[in-house]
Amino acid sequence: MSTDLTKIRNIGVIAHIDAGKTTTTERMLYVSGARHRAGEVDRGTTTTDDDAEEQERGITIYSACVQFPWKDVSINLIDTPGHVDFTAEVERSLRVLDGAVVVFSAREGVEAQSETVWRQANKYKVPRIAFINKLDREGADFEAVFEEIEKRLGAQPLALQIPAGLGPAHVANPFRGVVDLIAMKLITFPEGKEGREFITAELPEDLLPEAQLWREKMLESLYDYSNELMELALSEEPIPEQLIRSVVRDATVHQQVQPLLCGSALHGIGVQQLLDAVAAYLPHPLEMPPVEGHEPVKSGKSDHGRRKGAVEAAAADQTGKKLVRKPDPNEPFCGLVFKILPFKTGDLYWVRVYSGEIKPNSRVLNAGKDFKENVSQLWRIHATKKDEQLQGAQAGDIVALLGLRESVTGDTLCDTRAPIVLESIEFPETVISVAVEAESSGDKKKLGETLDMLKKQDPTFRYEENEETGQTLISGMGELHLEVIQHRLERDFGLKIKVHKPRVSYRETVGGRAEVTGECNRLINGAQHTGAVKLRVEPFTPTGPLAAKLPPVVVSVDPGHGLPDDLLNVVIEELETAAAGSGTLGFPLMRLKITLVGGDVHETDSTDIAFRTAANLAFDKALREAGQVLLEPIMKLELSTPEEHLGALVGDLQQRRAIIHQTEQRATDTLVQAEAPLANMFGYSNASRSLSQGLASFSMTPSGYAPAPDEVLRVFLGD
Structure with missing residues (x-):
């Protein structure tokens, strides 16, 4: 029997480190009845932080997915890391979610990673709810955090609650509950962190003036989104609660406002109301726009071949014929792989199903890479482990597939008869490297195999081997990221390794503009090879909507180049290969534009070899003449x-x-x-x-x- 998609919420909990994401998730599981006791980060007993490293450090490192019921709604929730080194976990989660809860600390407010995750949510157009947590802390300031969300994030927060009191128990007016501005009621939680019950009462006189001010502010924000609301206000008639909630939902789903709630997850205050808001205001799969993709374009070139060339090609390469898939079980199946975890029985592929249905023992197409994969089993995910084997999944579901072999994060899986390629997931470049080497020759092969597996799981992890030194350079997003990788190699895989000092991932560009000619005039195996290539190299920092789609080095062609098509293609391919390599200092190139200006073709002696050689000579010469910039x-x-x-x-x-x-x-x-x-x-x-x-x-x-x-x-x- 098909699931009612209107009863599904696919959400993530995102925030800066230590704002209380995992504690909020644990409290949600507890108040929903999915757990008999709320886990605690400090004790290493949380559901979603089930890795030994997470429990030891008291932070989230890997995103974890849990499913639980709340009233008549089924919630798929992904708890994400807050540390910047693991921002890829947030990126991949937001790519497949329909909504998010953004947690802010009432003491620290909007922090650096708060801005990052908010921008990521903007990028993927994810409707969200804000939750100001830790209002029982010394120095908590609800109004200051509200204003920061508005100013620093450019957001439209809509306060649906305000705190009753602020700070810990020993202050004059401690935080004791929340004021519901829609119902104008005081909600208190007498059982604290051990209970699930709350009491709703009339507002006391001391809270009424402030509550009325905030309620008026809330309604004024909503008048722009409902004529009916505005007319009732102008005629001074009572405004029904249900109308307010309906307008809030519509404005939230269309990303016009972000409902803001408050509480203390650690002490069990406000979490039930937060779950009510998730069910009431965040969208179900049917309210999300149909997912967009394009027909796979068979170029005849491997995935590891040429980079995109000219500016125009960067845009054109993204689309074959545009296709859409509605979140409907009757549509052809399509889903996106967004995470891969290793298991002894085979890797577990986390997939968001966007359309159609998928069943065990079926065959799907990896449309972007044009090969078929077998799906042997489907599993419900609990934290980072398999929980319940499923007989099928449909549009709106987030499930784990067993049996795939070659697909990677960001790949599209679809019906073999209806190919579609969805937009992949973009991850940031690595910024730091360390050299590691196995202490014994027996561990050397195992190290390579283990790093291959880790690279498949973590899209922001890279490694390369140096055959001369015997060392392997591993690269990641920061010191903590590489430290966690090192600990996994030693603890989880039993490898004995030496770790050297960290290195920075520098890049190269040029300081100015240079126009040069590279010439080839050689006799090779008795045959003459003659050709000349003229290039212009200059600094280039892309801006505008195409900027994110462009490669670090853009290769373009001057309309008056004068080369025949066969030689033009050879030169462009050679330049793109050179641009994907290193500069004169040995570091990857970026912020650079290479323009093929022209070339000289000999009547009889011009060959592919000549023009490849001339292109490479011109490229190296242009980099040196334009001036090296590290x-x-x-x-x-x-x-x-x-x-x-x-x-x-x-x-x-x-x-x-x-x-x-x-x-x-x-x-x-x-x-x-x-x-x-x-x-x-x-x-x-x-x-x-x-x-x-x-x-x-x-x-x-x-x-x-x-x-x-x-x-x-x-x-x-x-x-």
């Missing part, structure tokens, strides 16, 4: 510290070549926003702890690349 990764830093340690921490940052952009007071702490080169931030966690007696906290997110100082460039030039 680009280093820059991190955006947000530091929170008590005032008395500010001077020491700022002084340390300045020694690390940091640029301080802003300092502001937030509750009892000072917030510092800065940018610093990643190369100078190694070991900063220990340094900041030492300088602040353990009282400072910070977060770093990649900000981009900037030219490195001359002294750093000279190191690589060997001066």
Whole structure:
């Protein structure tokens, strides 16, 4: 029997690290009856943080999926990491979800990773609810966080609740419950963290004035989305609760507002109301637009072949004929692989089903790569493990498939008779590397096989082997990311490895514009090969809607190039291959545009070999003449510290070549926003702890690349 899609909510819980995502998820499972006791992060007893590393560190590293009922709705919930090193887990989750709950700490407010996850939700057009957590904490400030969400995130928060009191039990007016602005009731939770019950009562006199002000603010925001609401207000007639809720739902689904609720997940305050809001305001699969894709284009080239060329090609390459799939079990099947986990019986592929149905022992098409896969089993996911074997899944479901072999994260699976390729998932580039080597020759082969498996699971993990040194360079998103990989190699796979100092992933570009000619005039095996290629190389930073689709190096062709098609194709292919490699310093190229201006063709002696050679010579010559520029990764830093340690921490940052952009007071702490080169931030966690007696906290997110100082460039030039 088909599931009623209107009763499904596919949601994620996203936030900055330590805002309380996992605690909120645990409390949701508890109040829904899915768990008999709420797990605690500090004790390592949470459902979704079931990895040993997560329990040891008290943070989420891997996204985990749980399904539970809430009243008449079935919720598929993905708990995601808050640490920037694991932002890929958020990226892949938001790509397949219909809604999100964004958690903010009432004390720290909007933090660096809060901005990142909000932007990711914007990118995938995910409707969301905001939840201000930890209102029972010292320094909690509901209004300040509300304003930050509005200003720093460019959001449209709509407060449906306000707190009754603020702060811990020992203050004069502690946080004791929430005020429902739609029903104008006070909701309290007498049993605290151990209970599921709450009491709804009339508002006391001391809360009424503030509640009325916030309610009026809420209604004024909603007048823009409902003429009926506006007319009732103008005629001073009572506004039905159900009408308000209906308008809130419509505005939320269309991403015009973000309902805002509040509470304390740790102490069991406000979580039932948050679940009510998830069911009432976040969309079900039928309310999401039909998923868009395109017909697979068979180019005859392998996936590992040429990069995209000209600017125009970057856009055209994305689309064959445009196709859509409605969230309907009667449509042809299509789904997206968004996560892969290893199991002894075979890898487990997490798939969001967008249309149609899928059953065990069926055959599906990987349309983007044009091969077929067998689906032997379907499983319901609980945390990161198989939970319940299924006899089928349909549009709107998130399930795990067993039996696939070659598909990877971001691949589309579909009906073999109705091919479609959905937009894949884009992941950020790695910024840091360390060299590792197996201590014994017996472990060397096992290390390679293990790294292959980890790379398949984690799209932001890379590795390459250096046959000369015997070392393997592993690359990731930060020190913590690589530390977790190292621990997995040692603990989970029993490998004995040596780990060397971390290295920064530099990039190269050019400082100016150069126009050069590369010539080939050679006698090879008795045959003359003659040709000349003229190139222009210049710095190029793409902007506008196409920017994200363009490769790091753009290869284009001047309309007056004058080369015949066969030689033009040879030159373009050679330039694209060269652009995908390294620059003169040995680092990947970016922010660069190469234009084929023209070439000289000999009547009898021009060959493919000649023009490939000439293109390579011109490329190398152009890079050198345009001037080498080394680009280093820059991190955006947000530091929170008590005032008395500010001077020491700022002084340390300045020694690390940091640029301080802003300092502001937030509750009892000072917030510092800065940018610093990643190369100078190694070991900063220990340094900041030492300088602040353990009282400072910070977060770093990649900000981009900037030219490195001359002294750093000279190191690589060997001066």
